[in-house]
Amino acid sequence: MKKLIILISLISFVFTGCTKLDEVIYDRIPNNEYPENADQVANLSVDAYKRLQNLADDNGWWFLAQEISSDGFCGPTRASDWFDGGKWLVMHQHNWSNDVEGVNRMWSTFWEGITSSNQIIDLLKQLEQNDDIRAKIAEVEVMRSFYFYLLMDNYGSAPYLTTANLPGDFLPTKISREAIYDSLVTTVEKSLPYLKLTDNKLLATRYMAFALLSKLYINSEVYTGTAQWAKAEMYIDSLLAGPYSLESDVSAPFKTNNDRSSEIIFSIPYDEDNFEGFRIHMRTLHYQHNLTFDMPVGPWNGFAVVPTFFDTYEDADLRKQQWFIYGPQFTSSGEEIIESITGEPLVIDPYLPALFMEDGAFTPAQIRTTGARAGKYEIKMGAKENLSNNFPLFRLTDFYLMKAEVVIRQGGNGDQWINPIRERAGVAPWSGATIDQLLAERGRELWLEGHRRQDLIRYGKWENSWWEKPATDGSKRTFPIPKWAIDANPNLGN
Secondary structure: OOHHHHHHHHHHHHHHOOOOOOOOOOOOOOOOOOOOOHHHHHHOOHHHHHOOHHHHOOOOOHHHHHHHOOOOEEOOEEOOEOOHHHHHHHHHHOOOOOOOHHHHHHHHHHHHHHHHHHHHHHHHHHOOOOHHHHHHHHHHHHHHHHHHHHHHHHHOOEOOOOOOOOOOOOOOOOEOHHHHHHHHHHHHHHHHHHOOOOOOOOOOOHHHHHHHHHHHHHOHHHHHOOOOHHHHHHHHHHHHOOOOOOOOOOOHHHOOOOOOOOOEEEEEOOEOOOEOOOOHHHHHOOHHHHHHHOOOOOOOOOOEEOHHHHOOOOOOOHHHHHHEEOEEOEOOOOOEOEOOOOOOEOEEEOOOOOOEEOEOOEOHHHHHHEOOEEOOOOOOOOOOOOOOOOEEEEEHHHHHHHHHHHHHHOOOOOHHHHHHHHHHOOOOOOOOOOHHHHHHHHHHHOOOOOOHHHHHHHOOOOOOOEOOEOOOOHHHOOOOOOHHHHHHOHHHHO
16 A cells, blocks of 8 residues: 555554544644654654645646646547536637636645645644754645645745634735745745655655746746846756666656655655545546456546647657557457447547537547547556555656756757656757757657646747647636635635
């Protein structure tokens, strides 16, 4: 069982295991009774990490919003399937409002993480302070900063709260994105000396903090109007000096058992039974792909690769060969799959004809069997509705390419950081890579890892037109605060 699940069980036991009615009830944990040891201190932060669980699916929407709104992945309407009130179409075409599912759920998910972190910090500050407690406070402050980073990146100006001990009638006001940014870099930098310098991929370690600071500084121009390439490079270098290395196999970081991948820095430890919430295979595979993977459930035949993005990969690129599912499809025993409606062998055509495929305008084969499907995250034989692959929030190749970016933006040559990634993928190295080439390579390497929306904005390409999405103005660089949140607190609408 995954390490985090064990911790969740422990913390549940600590706080709920005692049921004797004659015990003294306290309004807070007495300093002289809990925590009694370092393990109990460690358990106090578990709930902050549990709040990552919803990021990758429709309960939380972060991953979906970053990828479906971008140029590499889409949720096409397939006749009567996948319209779902238009929520996938508006996300891809940048027509969202302040009352659509993605906008609503993403806001709630970030605030659940922030609030849980604040509750833990408030509790820790009540305890007698020692090195373990101070280190735990720093760790949870970095986790809170991570949630605030996601909030600021997606919504811009927002409230900034550092305690959960607030009056019941308190209605927070927004502060500027720049002010949130300043507070985050100050908080995380102040926390660095207290964080563990260890390769624990499930905790806010010092390396995870280096990664977070790198992300904040490389996006500084977007967040504040002032570029901070040198500061970004400093923290990228600190991370690159850590205990991480490129895998020899492009797919190794995405295997079912990727817990110890040398590329992963910080991840969500999904488990098909005990930490559910990662169902990308269900959303993308054809209805009959259960025959390929001996799945006990039938997939939903939805998400697909944007055809123009599919064409950005060379045919020799191992990422194209291993991460996309297209062409003739077979059962686990090697027999042709016969499509249940067309009666023909199932062949996935990688080229979607349209984002909205209605009955009558398209053939059943076009509706059901077009669009390369996502196979980047390994689908093991016998896969259930949820995958057990850890989801990498921060991964080494991202920071290789970020290093190349800050070098190029400061007038240097970033080839040495790009070419190991290209060579591993089986494509030719570059000489004198441009910033536009780098963006394209980031797209190929980091596809379906939640970075594309942010990248397109930072590179000034977000307003461009792409497949089935018209050019837009600059009003969609952030999502609007949900209507329900403004109705509950009018301060958020100001």
